[in-house]
Amino acid sequence: MPELPDIKLYLHALRPRVVGRILKRCRVASPFVLRSVDPPISALSGKRVVNLRRLGKRIVFDCENDLFLIIHLMIAGRLQWREPGAKIIGKIGLAAFDFENGTLLLTEAASKRRAAIYVVRGEDALRELDPGGLEVLDATLAQFKETLQSERHTLKRALTSPNLFSGIGNAYSDEILLYAKLSPMKFTTSLSDEEIAALYDASRRVLTEWCARLIDQAGDEFPERLTAFRPEMAAHGKFGKPCPVCCTPIQRIVYAENEANYCPTCQTGAKLLADRALSRLMRGDWPRTLEELEELKARERAIVSGSTPSTPSPKISSSTPARSRSRPSRSNSPRDGRE
Numbered sequence: 001m002p003e004l005p006d007i008k009l010y011l012h013a014l015r016p017r018v019v020g021r022i023l024k025r026c027r028v029a030s031p032f033v034l035r036s037v038d039p040p041i042s043a044l045s046g047k048r049v050v051n052l053r054r055l056g057k058r059i060v061f062d063c064e065n066d067l068f069l070i071i072h073l074m075i076a077g078r079l080q081w082r083e084p085g086a087k088i089i090g091k092i093g094l095a096a097f098d099f100e101n102g103t104l105l106l107t108e109a110a111s112k113r114r115a116a117i118y119v120v121r122g123e124d125a126l127r128e129l130d131p132g133g134l135e136v137l138d139a140t141l142a143q144f145k146e147t148l149q150s151e152r153h154t155l156k157r158a159l160t161s162p163n164l165f166s167g168i169g170n171a172y173s174d175e176i177l178l179y180a181k182l183s184p185m186k187f188t189t190s191l192s193d194e195e196i197a198a199l200y201d202a203s204r205r206v207l208t209e210w211c212a213r214l215i216d217q218a219g220d221e222f223p224e225r226l227t228a229f230r231p232e233m234a235a236h237g238k239f240g241k242p243c244p245v246c247c248t249p250i251q252r253i254v255y256a257e258n259e260a261n262y263c264p265t266c267q268t269g270a271k272l273l274a275d276r277a278l279s280r281l282m283r284g285d286w287p288r289t290l291e292e293l294e295e296l297k298a299r300e301r302a303i304v305s306g307s308t309p310s311t312p313s314p315k316i317s318s319s320t321p322a323r324s325r326s327r328p329s330r331s332n333s334p335r336d337g338r339e
């Protein structure tokens with residue numbers, strides 16, 4: 001986060017505001033945010049922005065004299081468009097870029113500072129910052145297949161790996177895998193040609209639809225509320241909510257610094273994926289299918305109400321007491337920022 005549709009939205013909003021304009025001055029509040037040394041950021045002062053482009057999840061300002069300003073928002077970095085000369089905002093403000101018609105602010109509301117600014121000279125230096133992932137919207141099925149199977153990973157890992165695929169992160173990979181009807185934990189090397197084609201089609205469809213939706217929703221406004229959690233999403237951030245395809249409650253697994261949200265009916269043949277931390281905690285007593293989960297929940301409800309369940313409930317409610325009670329509290333909120 002932000003991912004390809006979010007970066008495209010920023011480019012859409014920035015283009016009429018900064019292309020052709022002179023970057024009068026750059027103000028950097030947090031020295032840590034500037035990750036390059038030569039040329040100095042002051043070299044950009046007085047240079048005209050001639051174009052904007054995207055490099056993976058980075059925003060690139062092409063400036064005169066072969067200079068490039070690169071902003072990498074990482075997870076919590078955001079942009080704001082303010083009146084000319086606007087102040088850098090308190091603790092979250094990292095930098096300001098002053099144009100005659102407005103000031104672009106870079107903020108990061110997070111304890112860990114990850115957002116980064118680079119200034120480089122020349123296309124070769126710019127290329128060195130390119131993680132090299134395939135642009136799915138420009139790729140043929142054959143190119144997609146070759147990239148996908150070039151390394152053995154789970155699909156979730158492969159899709160979100162910036163050196164394999166460009167601009168796809170935690171949110172849109174959940175959406176893509178749901179519509180491709182593929183498990184996030186399936187391996188790239190064990191896919192049929194039909195499954196690869198389904199993944200290719202779903203990737204292109206999800207990214208195209210979301211780029212159009214975000215730009216349509218923003219109109220001419222500068223996007224002030226960029227979030228990885230949107231009501232129209234099918235799986236991402238929808239733990240416990242019904243899958244829009246089949247109404248099964250969306251499940252999630254949390255691992256390392258990431259999480260995957262998925263529909264067991266659409267994606268995993270009704271099997272629940274094992275959450276390693278949780279299955280350790282429950283010492284292997286972990287429901288493996290939706291039926292087992294339903295029985296477990298019916299038993300829990302019976303214990304709470306003091307009665308014995310006659311039949312398991314036909315529906316799973318949006319909360320899963322067995323999971324949430326046993327789970328370490330930090331695992332209860334999505335890793336990328338909100339619930």
Ligand SMILES: [Zn+2]
Nearest residue numbers: 243246263266
């Ligand atoms: Zn489903």
